[in-house]
Amino acid sequence: MKAWAVLLLLGVAISPIAHAQTSSPGFVQPKTSWGVPDLQGYWNNTSLTSMQRPATTSKLVLTEQEAIALARRVPVVAAAREESVASKVDEKSSAELLADKNPDRGYNTFWMDPGASYAKVKGEYRSSWITYPTTGTIPYTEAGIAANTRTNTYDDYEVRPLAERCIMSFSGGAGPVLSNSLYNNTYQIVQTPDSVMMLTEMIHDVRVIPIVKSAAEAKPSMKEIPRWGGDSVGWYEGNTLVVQTTNSHPKQRSYISKDGKVTERYTRWSDSEIYYEFKVEDSHLYKESWGGEMVLRASEPLYEYACHEGNYAFAGIMGGARELDRQGRSHPPGKPIFAGVDTSDGE
Numbered sequence: 001m002k003a004w005a006v007l008l009l010l011g012v013a014i015s016p017i018a019h020a021q022t023s024s025p026g027f028v029q030p031k032t033s034w035g036v037p038d039l040q041g042y043w044n045n046t047s048l049t050s051m052q053r054p055a056t057t058s059k060l061v062l063t064e065q066e067a068i069a070l071a072r073r074v075p076v077v078a079a080a081r082e083e084s085v086a087s088k089v090d091e092k093s094s095a096e097l098l099a100d101k102n103p104d105r106g107y108n109t110f111w112m113d114p115g116a117s118y119a120k121v122k123g124e125y126r127s128s129w130i131t132y133p134t135t136g137t138i139p140y141t142e143a144g145i146a147a148n149t150r151t152n153t154y155d156d157y158e159v160r161p162l163a164e165r166c167i168m169s170f171s172g173g174a175g176p177v178l179s180n181s182l183y184n185n186t187y188q189i190v191q192t193p194d195s196v197m198m199l200t201e202m203i204h205d206v207r208v209i210p211i212v213k214s215a216a217e218a219k220p221s222m223k224e225i226p227r228w229g230g231d232s233v234g235w236y237e238g239n240t241l242v243v244q245t246t247n248s249h250p251k252q253r254s255y256i257s258k259d260g261k262v263t264e265r266y267t268r269w270s271d272s273e274i275y276y277e278f279k280v281e282d283s284h285l286y287k288e289s290w291g292g293e294m295v296l297r298a299s300e301p302l303y304e305y306a307c308h309e310g311n312y313a314f315a316g317i318m319g320g321a322r323e324l325d326r327q328g329r330s331h332p333p334g335k336p337i338f339a340g341v342d343t344s345d346g347e
Contacts (some may be wrong), residue, residue, distance in 0.1 A: 019121070021242065029239045034193045037239045039266055043274055044299035045178060046118035046185040048074050053128035053136025060136060062125040067118040070127065076182065077116075080109045107343040113180075113183040121295045122275065129179075129278075130292040144285035148253065154321030156332055157314050164314070166203065167308035168228055168252060174198070174205035176230045176245035176262035177255050177278050178294060186302045196234055196241065201302040209234045209243055218244050228252055230262070241266040258284045272298040 004123035023029060030038040048071050056073055057068070068113040071077055118125050128136040140148070153159045163170035172183030178187070184201040191197075196209045209232040214216055220231040223246075234241055242265040248254035256262055259280030279291035322332045 022267045022269070022275055024273075027268070027270050029268045032191055036191070036193075036236050037241060037266075037268060038191070038195075039241060039268065039274060040191050042299040042301055043186050043296035044186045044187055045180045045276075045294055045296050046113060046115040047118070047180055048077070048115050049119040049126050049129060051129050051177075051179055052138060053130065055242060057127050058076050060127055060129055060131060060134075062118060064125065067125040071117055072292065076109060076114050083109050104230075106120065111183065113185075114181070115132070119295055121293050122269070128291075128292070129294045130290060133288065133290060139287040139290055141285060141287055144282075147257070147269060148284060151280075152331070154317060155343075157318060160317070162251065163203065163307075164317075168205055169202035171201065171202045172253070173202045174207055174229050175198040175255075176232070176248060176264070178264075178276065178296075184303060186297065186299050186307060188302055196243075201305060203305055203307050204302075205229060205302060207232055211235060215242070215244075221245050223247060226250060226258065230254065230256070239267055255280050255285075257284045259284060266296075269295070 007329075027064075032038045032040075053060070054070065057066070057070055062070065079220050115166035118127065120126070130136045130138070133139055138144075138286050143331065156203050157165070161170060162168040168174070169181075169184075171184070172179050173181060173185065173187075181202065187197065188199040193211070195211055198207045198209070200206070205228070210221065212233060212235050218233045218235060218245040220233065223231070226247050226249040228249050229252070232245040234243040235241070243266070245254070245262045245264070246260070248260070250254050250258065260280070263279045263281075265277040267275045267277075274296040276294040276296055277291070278294070279289060280286065281289045321331055
């Protein structure tokens, strides 16, 4: 993991660039041997920027000073500051650390790699990937809120989160709509004349996207069978790969329901960046369509992610819940503690 406790926020804020611009000035976009935009390689969206705008700012575009100040309020950054000083490993210190007996306490920041700063998209520090609506938040309907309200149920292993069962990652990094998380934010893109493969580092989720000639031919291949990661189809428009995804598996907690659609656009911005745009349309989950922009930066190869199916934690999770049931006690989540930092106040 990279040492990121010191905020490496270099450079100066750049004035807004017209959103119609999809590549850095003077950049000549590379082509594959069969003549389409070359997006192949390893790319990474590690950043403190997340999908929605934090409540601590109302601005999409940040100055360098605003980005530094906002970063200091991120819980994982605060945890890194606390852990940067020498700590004792003895019985007394351990007892104090574990005194709250909170099972939601995260592991320490040694294992995390969320980035050191907010991301720059087209030269601008961004507080969120969402650019519209202007609030920087997802415009959920009541049905959308209900669909994304998580319960902490321990009745059966099949109702536990997909990541615990090694089906899909807890970050949802593969999409539809790429996202970033605490670590493993790398993607590998491989192109052939007939398809594009996107491998996600987190649990190695894979999307194989068939390529057609144009949007007119973009039809889902398995409309009746929902897929993990959705049913994607792509085509090229000039220097951009366009990907349309529908039919996401309902248990995935995707950004779309069975009638929704995500449209993504991948364009090389420079030798070291891909400019990524997305639009989400689903009248069941949202009051209006929403979307935004993201930067994917050239990266080193992926780490091998080992998700252990059938691990012994399930026996402990189920057994502990049944014991609480026998005692007539509930098992709600504790107060939110992240990497040792109490986040119940939203800081």
